Amino acid sequence: MNDPVLSWLGIVRLGLVQTGLGAIVVLTTSTLNRVMVVELAMPAILPGALVAIHYALQVFRPAWGHGSDLGARRTPWIVGGMAVLATGGLMAAVATAWTNTHPLFGIAVAVFAFCLIGVGVGAAGTSLLVLLAKRTDDSRRAAAATIVWVMMIAGFIVTTGVAGHLLDPFSPVRLIVVSGAVSVAALVLTFIGVWGVEGESVANAELAPKNSPRQTSFRDAFLEVWTEPRSRRFATFVFVSMLAYSAQDLILEPFAGVVFGFTPGETTRLSGVQHAGTLIGMTMVPLIGAFYPRSRGNLQIWTIGGCLASAIALLCLATAAVVGPPWPLRETVFMLGVTNGAYAVAAIGSMMALVGAGDEKREGVRMGLWGAAQAFAFGFGGFLGTLASDIARYVLTSAALSYSAVFASEAGLFVVAAFMAVWVDRAPAKDATQQRVFGSPVAAIAEGARS
Numbered sequence: 001m002n003d004p005v006l007s008w009l010g011i012v013r014l015g016l017v018q019t020g021l022g023a024i025v026v027l028t029t030s031t032l033n034r035v036m037v038v039e040l041a042m043p044a045i046l047p048g049a050l051v052a053i054h055y056a057l058q059v060f061r062p063a064w065g066h067g068s069d070l071g072a073r074r075t076p077w078i079v080g081g082m083a084v085l086a087t088g089g090l091m092a093a094v095a096t097a098w099t100n101t102h103p104l105f106g107i108a109v110a111v112f113a114f115c116l117i118g119v120g121v122g123a124a125g126t127s128l129l130v131l132l133a134k135r136t137d138d139s140r141r142a143a144a145a146t147i148v149w150v151m152m153i154a155g156f157i158v159t160t161g162v163a164g165h166l167l168d169p170f171s172p173v174r175l176i177v178v179s180g181a182v183s184v185a186a187l188v189l190t191f192i193g194v195w196g197v198e199g200e201s202v203a204n205a206e207l208a209p210k211n212s213p214r215q216t217s218f219r220d221a222f223l224e225v226w227t228e229p230r231s232r233r234f235a236t237f238v239f240v241s242m243l244a245y246s247a248q249d250l251i252l253e254p255f256a257g258v259v260f261g262f263t264p265g266e267t268t269r270l271s272g273v274q275h276a277g278t279l280i281g282m283t284m285v286p287l288i289g290a291f292y293p294r295s296r297g298n299l300q301i302w303t304i305g306g307c308l309a310s311a312i313a314l315l316c317l318a319t320a321a322v323v324g325p326p327w328p329l330r331e332t333v334f335m336l337g338v339t340n341g342a343y344a345v346a347a348i349g350s351m352m353a354l355v356g357a358g359d360e361k362r363e364g365v366r367m368g369l370w371g372a373a374q375a376f377a378f379g380f381g382g383f384l385g386t387l388a389s390d391i392a393r394y395v396l397t398s399a400a401l402s403y404s405a406v407f408a409s410e411a412g413l414f415v416v417a418a419f420m421a422v423w424v425d426r427a428p429a430k431d432a433t434q435q436r437v438f439g440s441p442v443a444a445i446a447e448g449a450r451s
Contacts, residue, residue, distance in 0.1 A: 006135040006197070011144045014132050015151035016193035017078060020186030021124060022155035024089040027182050028117055029054070031163055032096050032175075039170055040100055046107070050092075050114045055379030057118030061372040062225075064123040065364025066218045068130065074364075075198045077127035082190040085120025086183035088113045093179030097172030124190075126371050130363045131198060133352035142299060143286035145348040150282055153275070218365075225365045229427040234354055237420040239373040241307060241347060244413035245340060246381030247406070248314070251389050252333070255317075255403045260325050273330050277337020281306075284338070285345045299349045300425050306343025307418035313339045314411035321404035385410075 006014070033047040068077040091113035099106030136144045159182060166178050216224075225231050252274070253267040262270065285302055313336040320327040351370055355363045385406060392402035 005137050006132070006140075006144075008140075010197055011132070011136065011140070011147055012151075013193045013197060014128060015148045016189040017082065017124070017128050018148045018152040019155035020082065020189035020193075021085065021121065021128075022152035023159040023182050024085055024186050025117070025121060026156045026159050027163055027179060028089050028092045028114070030160065031167070032092055035096055035170070035175065036099070040096070042099065050110055052379055052383075053111065053114045054118040054121070055375050057115060058122050058375030058379075059372050060119075061122045061126050061375070062222055062365050062368035063218055065126045065130065065366070065368030065371075066221050067364070068127045069221070069361055069364040073198060074127040074131040075194050078124050078131070078194055079190060081120045081122070081124025081127065082187060083120070084116050085124060086187050088116030088118075088120055089183045089186075090176070090180050091116065093176045097176055100172060122368075122371065122375075126364060126368045129352065129371070130355060130367045133355045133367070134363060135197075136352060138353065141349040141352045142302070142345055145345045145352065146282045146286050149345065149348065150279060153279060221362055221365050222369075225362050225369060228366075230354060230424060231366050231369065233420070233424045233427045234351070235369050235373045237417060237424050238347070238351070238370050239377045240413055240420060241343070241417035242374050242377035243381045243384070244307075244310070244314075244410045244417060245344070246378045247385035247388075247410050247413075248317075248336075249382050249385065251385045251403065251406065254389075255321065256329065258399045259321055259403060260329055270330065270333055274333045274337040277334040278341035278344070279337075281338035281341020281343075282345045283341075285342055285349075299346050299353060300421060302342060302346035303350055303421045304418045306339060306346050307414045307421065309339035310336065310343050311411040311414035311418070314407045314414065318404040318407040318411065321400045321407065324400065 029047075029051050033051070036042045036047045064077065064081075068074050071077075092110060095106045095110035095113050097106070098109060132144060132148065133141075163178050163182065167174055253262075253271060256262040256267045256270050313332065316332045317336065320329055320332055351367070355366050388406045388409065389402055392405045393399055396402050396405065
């Protein structure tokens with residue numbers, strides 16, 4: 001039985017889940033970061049390590065996706081994951097408050113809280129994307145990706161604005177109350193978003209034979225997905241492109257301050273310019289598709305074009321580092337945001353289109369694999385960007401040249417990602433010999449490695 005196609009209202013409702021998810025994440029990774037470093041005068045490495053824990057746990061996304069595959073329903077995983085995430089968000093605020101009076105105990109609770117955050121984001125986010133991909137018509141995938149991600153960014157903006165206002169004057173009690181309110185609001189949005197969307201048309205896993213493909217172990221399911229050339233290549237593409245996408249996050253504002261002499265307020269506004277460009281780039285893909293229907297479903301062209309355009313924008317930033325203040329930095333950063341936004345929507349749309357590739361019901365495992373690659377790239381990208389900047393500065397003895405070298409390297413990664421997008425498209429959905437070798441995991445891995 002075919003699953004019903006989501007209406008535009010259904011897509012927006014699922015976007016509410018992403019809004020709630022984004023609200024909790026931005027409060028725990030951004031606001032609590034500032035509170036620990038500024039108000040509580042703790043070393044910056046502490047919140048950095050906590051955020052790294054949240055990213056590290058994303059490696060389990062394929063396992064959580066497999067769990068939702070076994071049940072054939074995504075809604076329990078979305079609601080359960082959001083409940084875990086909301087609990088972790090509240091506990092993180094409590095732990096932050098405790099670090100002021102009981103530092104060791106507070107840090108221990110914070111570590112556990114960020115573990116919950118990582119689990120909640122992975123479990124809810126993976127199943128949400130699978131549900132969205134399965135129920136969205138091919139012609140609407142780019143628009144659906146735009147709607148969901150714009151709503152997530154809206155969650156960022158609204159949460160930081162409202163929470164920032166309510167936290168003044170700051171006190172630990174205020175922090176806990178605001179965090180609790182955000183967690184409750186996210187849960188409410190989740191229930192509104194998923195209520196009745198999945199319906200009763202999905203298969204009942206209990207009726208499936210125990211030896212059916214859906215009921216296999218996670219190990220066998222993961223090996224099956226890993227031996228699919230298209231899934232494996234797309235995971236590699238996601239990692240490389242997202243590494244290029246995220247590597248400039250932590251160095252853009254310091255770059256503007258060191259090379260262009262921007263004040264802290266000016267660098268913050270510069271980030272706002274980039275985010276505005278990202279929103280425009282995200283909305284540009286479906287809008288152009290609406291006026292030019294031939295481009296609507298051609299996500300590969302948009303992905304390749306977004307990667308190459310992002311590379312050009314980063315090369316302009318590399319040039320800006322050498323030229324200095326005469327260069328139009330704000331315009332260049334805006335262009336980077338637009339190109340990154342177009343790439344991101346196309347890549348997410350491609351992810352939704354490819355998740356059903358293959359003969360068996362492995363959508364959750366595939367989405368989990370790609371989500372893990374994305375999260376690992378984000379976690380590693382920020383660290384790698386700052387490390388590369390420090391190394392380049394030591395070798396080149398010039399801040400401007402070091403930033404230029406890093407931006408140029410990121411541009412190179414985007415060019416590599418563009419070629420990888422073609423490489424993904426040319427891969428078969430499944431190895432010709434996969435069915436024959438799958439009985440032996442070692443043979444399956446060896447066969448898959450050849451492609």
